[in-house]
Amino acid sequence: MSGVGTGTGELEALLGRRWRKPAFIKRPALRWALALGFVVYLIAAVLTIPVDWARVYDGLDRGMAFIGAFAHPDFVSRGSDIGEGLLESIVITVAASVVGIAISIPIGLGAARNIAPLPVYLLCRAIIAISRALQEIIVAILLVAIFGFGPLAGFLTLSFATIGFLSKLLAEDIEAMDRVQAEAVRATGARWSQWINYGVQPQVIPRLVGLSMYRVDINFRESAILGLVGAGGIGATLNTAFDRYEYDTAAAILILIIGIVMGLEYLSGLIRTRVQ
Amino acid sequence: MLQLKKLVKTYRTGDQALKMIDLEVPDGQVLALIGPSGAGKSTMIRCINRLVEPSSGEVWLDETELTRLGAGALRRARRKMGMIFQEYALVERLTVMENVLSGRLGYVGFWRSLARRYPQKDVDEAFRLLDRVGLLHMADKRADELSGGQRQRIGICRALIQDPKLLLVDEPTASLDPKTSRQIMRLICELCAERGLAAIINIHDVALAQMFVSRVVGLRFGEIVFDGGPTELSPDKLTEIYGEEDWEATIETVEDETEEAAPVAAVAP
Numbered sequence: 001m002s003g004v005g006t007g008t009g010e011l012e013a014l015l016g017r018r019w020r021k022p023a024f025i026k027r028p029a030l031r032w033a034l035a036l037g038f039v040v041y042l043i044a045a046v047l048t049i050p051v052d053w054a055r056v057y058d059g060l061d062r063g064m065a066f067i068g069a070f071a072h073p074d075f076v077s078r079g080s081d082i083g084e085g086l087l088e089s090i091v092i093t094v095a096a097s098v099v100g101i102a103i104s105i106p107i108g109l110g111a112a113r114n115i116a117p118l119p120v121y122l123l124c125r126a127i128i129a130i131s132r133a134l135q136e137i138i139v140a141i142l143l144v145a146i147f148g149f150g151p152l153a154g155f156l157t158l159s160f161a162t163i164g165f166l167s168k169l170l171a172e173d174i175e176a177m178d179r180v181q182a183e184a185v186r187a188t189g190a191r192w193s194q195w196i197n198y199g200v201q202p203q204v205i206p207r208l209v210g211l212s213m214y215r216v217d218i219n220f221r222e223s224a225i226l227g228l229v230g231a232g233g234i235g236a237t238l239n240t241a242f243d244r245y246e247y248d249t250a251a252a253i254l255i256l257i258i259g260i261v262m263g264l265e266y267l268s269g270l271i272r273t274r275v276q
Numbered sequence: 277m278l279q280l281k282k283l284v285k286t287y288r289t290g291d292q293a294l295k296m297i298d299l300e301v302p303d304g305q306v307l308a309l310i311g312p313s314g315a316g317k318s319t320m321i322r323c324i325n326r327l328v329e330p331s332s333g334e335v336w337l338d339e340t341e342l343t344r345l346g347a348g349a350l351r352r353a354r355r356k357m358g359m360i361f362q363e364y365a366l367v368e369r370l371t372v373m374e375n376v377l378s379g380r381l382g383y384v385g386f387w388r389s390l391a392r393r394y395p396q397k398d399v400d401e402a403f404r405l406l407d408r409v410g411l412l413h414m415a416d417k418r419a420d421e422l423s424g425g426q427r428q429r430i431g432i433c434r435a436l437i438q439d440p441k442l443l444l445v446d447e448p449t450a451s452l453d454p455k456t457s458r459q460i461m462r463l464i465c466e467l468c469a470e471r472g473l474a475a476i477i478n479i480h481d482v483a484l485a486q487m488f489v490s491r492v493v494g495l496r497f498g499e500i501v502f503d504g505g506p507t508e509l510s511p512d513k514l515t516e517i518y519g520e521e522d523w524e525a526t527i528e529t530v531e532d533e534t535e536e537a538a539p540v541a542a543v544a545p
Contacts, residue, residue: 184365184431187325188438189354189382194389198378202369 066247073255074248078241082253085237089223092154092233096223097216099155100162105208107163108170115174115200124167131164136222140231151232158219158226165218169211170204177203206275213268217261224257277302278324278442278474283333285319285498293319295498297333303441306468306475308485308506311495312518317478320495321444324476325357326350337442355382358435360464362447364427366434368420372411375419375430376402379437398437405433409463425456429463436467443468443475450480457481461488482514 025031075082110116110124136157143153177200185199227235234253241250278301285294293316301307309317322328324335326342335342342353358379366375380398381389388394394402406412409429411422419427428448435443448464449457461477465488468475479485485492486506494502494509494517502513511523 178368180361180363180365181367183327184359184361184434185367185378185381187327187354187357187359187444188379188434189351190378190389191351191381191386193386194381197386197390198367198370198374198381202367205369 066250069247069251070255072248073252074246075252075256078237078246078249078252081237081240082234082249082256085227085234085253086256088151089220089227089233089235092151092158092223092226093216093220096155096158096162097212097219100159100219101166101212101215103159104163104166104170107167108174109196111167111171112174114177114179115196124171128164128168128171131160132168134160136161136226137229140226140229144230149230149232154223154226154231154233157231158222161222162215162219166211166215170208173204173207174200206272209275210268210272213264213271217264217268220264221257221261277336277338278476279334279336280320280324281334281336283320283323283335284331285316285323285328286331293498294323294330297498297500299493299500301442301474301476303474304468304472305491306465306477306489307491307493308489309476309478309493309495310480310482310485310517313480315495316498317495318446319498321359321446321476321478324442324444325354325359327359351382355438356441358438358440358443360428360431360435360443360445360448362450364424364431364451366419366422366427366430368418370419371415372406372417372419372422372430373402373415376405376433376437379434382438401437402433405436406430408467409433424452425460428452428456428460432460432464432467436471440473443473443477445475445477447478447480449484457484458487465489482509 023031025034107124107127110120111128113121116124139160140153140157143156147153147156181203182195182199185195190198223231223233224235224238227233227237228239230236234257238250238253241247241253278299280297280299283294283297283299284292286292297320309320311317319328323330324337324342326345330343333343337353337356340353342350345353367378370378374392377392377394377398380394384394384398403412403415406415409432411426411429411433414422414426414430419430422430443464445464448460452460461484464475464477467473477485477489486509489506492502492504492506492509493500494513496517501516502509514523515521
């Protein structure tokens with residue numbers, strides 16, 4: 001039996017010709033113009049950044065002193081300040097993570113287009129957009145202005161930031177779930193809450209747990225930064241150490257932060273493999 | 277008795293998936309719905325339990341008209357319609373037992389189902405069904421540890437524990453090997469006979485349908501173009517349903533296979 005396309009000459013014309021993957025941008029002129037434009041812009045942009053080489057030379061000493069301090073960190077002389085700061089950071093992290101995650105779950109459900117009606121979807125997406133648009137530091141400065149210095153502002157900031165992060169990723173995971181599994185549960189006559197519990201929750205729980213652990217990790221790191229704008233925690237202690245040029249104490253604090261973040265990372269890895 | 281009256285489904289894209297379908301399925305009848313991909317088979321059974329909303333027409337299950345039911349009444353009506361899916365559609369991260377018991381969700385309250393504290397008679401029935409399909413020892417395994425044929429058996433248990441009057445079966449064998457396909461089809465048909473259930477089975481495999489069911493309905497472009505016994509399917513009829521092709525081979529195999537069916541079953545474990 002003969003093939004379908006014989007006799008057209010189309011095949012003969014193609015045989016012996018080299019084949020290349022079609023380019024993403026079809027017009028060669030446009031493609032090259034974009035590439036060249038990008039390189040030119042990059043060079044121009046780098047050239048406009050002012051560098052004061054004399055200042056860099058002076059600063060090298062201070063930089064070296066700071067880095068050198070890591071060789072002999074001082075945990076002791078400001079020991080009680082570090083202890084208090086660390087404890088406050090941990091309290092902020094745990095409280096903000098628990099509250100943030102608890103609020104994120106309903107908002108995440110509402111922000112998934114495949115399970116929420118349109119008005120709820122738009123409302124939840126708006127909340128997420130606001131939370132993500134406002135950077136933590138900016139929120140913290142605002143909240144410090146309202147509630148004064150201290151951990152309350154830090155706690156509220158991180159709760160708010162957690163909502164934007166976790167709800168969005170949870171909603172995306174729900175939108176990517178296997179529709180048929182959920183459909184099968186709906187076909188049994190389950191009510192909405194049962195449908196979520198049996199059809200949706202088992203599909204998204206491993207990722208939700210993983211993301212929550214990741215967020216705890218981020219919240220701890222952020223709580224160290226937020227202290228710099230007066231929102232309490234270890235960051236406040238760190239800031240004070242820098243202000244007093246106590247690089248040994250600063251190094252000790254940074255080592256503690258790095259240690260705790262790595263510990264959390266390891267823990268979250270363990271938990272994630274368990275819930276898969 | 278299930279009755280479809282002038283059932284129409286037009287998708288938002290303008291595709292007319294179903295055009296004025298009229299169909300009656302008496303109690304206890306197992307019916308195979310055949311037709312090419314895109315003929316509207318899947319849409320039709322999903323319009324019956326309203327996983328897809330029909331555009332117009334009526335669906336009667338005994339004395340209830342399903343297309344106009346509110347949310348609560350629809351849930352109660354869905355309890356009477358068990359559904360079996362092509363890719364099994366088990367919730368993979370739940371255990372076998374949870375998957376089977378999820379068939380009772382329409383009957384138990386939210387808190388009971390959340391705590392997995394089902395009434396003892398439901399639990400007993402779940403064990404009986406698992407035993408019936410030969411998977412009692414798998415009860416506490418996770419659904420994704422099972423093979424395709426095993427998963428489909430669990431899917432069947434989930435549908436049956438609903439205590440349905442009607443089974444809606446969507447391509448039950450499309451993801452299975454030929455031997456498992458026959459076993460699953462045989463199991464579905466046996467269970468329907470045991471319990472006096474009506475069933476609509478969407479199926480690609482014409483020969484397999486002819487082996488097991490008493491009535492075949494052919495769908496083409498959303499219209500019923502054939503309705504009769506399995507032996508009435510001639511090459512002409514198949515051409516009408518599927519389009520021009522050499523059908524003699526398909527029909528011959530059917531006859532071969534029916535003779536061959538007994539030894540195959542004997543070999544099966």
